[in-house]
Amino acid sequence: MTRGGRNLLILGFASMAFAIATTAVSLVIYHNSGDIYIDRSRPGFLPDETEIESDATSATDYEFSENGAVTKKALDEYLDNLKNETDAIQKFNAPFSADSLSDEKFGL
Amino acid sequence: MKKKCLSFNYIILALFCQIAILSQPVNAITESQSRIISENCTNIHQTLETLQKIDSRTRTYLGSYYERILSKYMIPLNAALAKNSIFNSDLADNQVRFKDAKNDFAAQFTNYQRALEELVHYDCYTDPSGFYSRLSPLRAARERVRVGTITLNNLIVEHRTLVKNLEETL
Numbered sequence: 001m002t003r004g005g006r007n008l009l010i011l012g013f014a015s016m017a018f019a020i021a022t023t024a025v026s027l028v029i030y031h032n033s034g035d036i037y038i039d040r041s042r043p044g045f046l047p048d049e050t051e052i053e054s055d056a057t058s059a060t061d062y063e064f065s066e067n068g069a070v071t072k073k074a075l076d077e078y079l080d081n082l083k084n085e086t087d088a089i090q091k092f093n094a095p096f097s098a099d100s101l102s103d104e105k106f107g108l
Numbered sequence: 109m110k111k112k113c114l115s116f117n118y119i120i121l122a123l124f125c126q127i128a129i130l131s132q133p134v135n136a137i138t139e140s141q142s143r144i145i146s147e148n149c150t151n152i153h154q155t156l157e158t159l160q161k162i163d164s165r166t167r168t169y170l171g172s173y174y175e176r177i178l179s180k181y182m183i184p185l186n187a188a189l190a191k192n193s194i195f196n197s198d199l200a201d202n203q204v205r206f207k208d209a210k211n212d213f214a215a216q217f218t219n220y221q222r223a224l225e226e227l228v229h230y231d232c233y234t235d236p237s238g239f240y241s242r243l244s245p246l247r248a249a250r251e252r253v254r255v256g257t258i259t260l261n262n263l264i265v266e267h268r269t270l271v272k273n274l275e276e277t278l
Contacts (some may be wrong), residue, residue, distance in 0.1 A: 014272055037217065047165070063184060064188065066187035067188070079275075088173055098251060
């Protein structure tokens with residue numbers, strides 16, 4: 001093997017080792033930060049079709065302007081839009097209720 | 109002397125009884141429960157996996173709503189109030205508490221999911237007792253997440269009231 005060929009081989013292995021190390025560090029951070037638990041692109045956690053459709057229709061682009069005047073009209077609009085958000089939250093009826101982990105749920 | 113000795117014995121006996129009662133684990137598993145867990149281990153794992161997915165979905169949606177309320181409503185409103193020289197410490201305080209509660213909700217959810225993940229991979233077939241003993245802390249972790257959502261919802265209600273009050277003063 002020529003010197004150039006050997007150097008190329010070393011470069012290849014070094015690149016692979018670097019890629020493996022950085023990927024491992026990324027995965028540790030991904031897991032330890034808890035991001036893994038809200039990542040819905042994981043296999044088995046992907047949103048279903050109806051969910052995606054309802055997402056597209058419910059999205060609002062309202063944002064209160066921090067540079068505008070604080071008037072009655074502006075606050076009215078603010079409260080109306082805020083109500084849409086709270087209504088969407090209320091659709092999650094009793095989130096994280098105890099029933100899902102009760103003895104009865106496991107047939108005990 | 110005999111009477112003293114007798115009453116001392118009663119006290120010792122009472123103490124032993126109390127220790128025996130207190131040393132009983134609150135969530136001790138019965139033999140029938142142990143058998144059911146072993147027999148239905150696969151189904152239990154499936155139930156937990158489904159719950160993991162549902163909770164992940166709920167957390168993602170609620171988290172995005174809370175984030176939007178904070179970044180598109182509360183923060184810009186308080187900034188606008190400051191720029192317009194309208195001093196409202198209650199709204200500023202509400203924003204700080206909402207942000208803290210949101211961070212706490214995210215942290216509690218991560219703790220809960222870690223506990224749930226451990227149980228999803230736990231061998232309940234060979235160790236039903238170990239599985240059952242881990243259920244109690246998992247329930248407590250889930251309860252903390254539930255309380256977090258209630259706290260955040262209450263803070264949103266409080267925020268709406270404060271904005272309505274502010275509106276009346278304009």
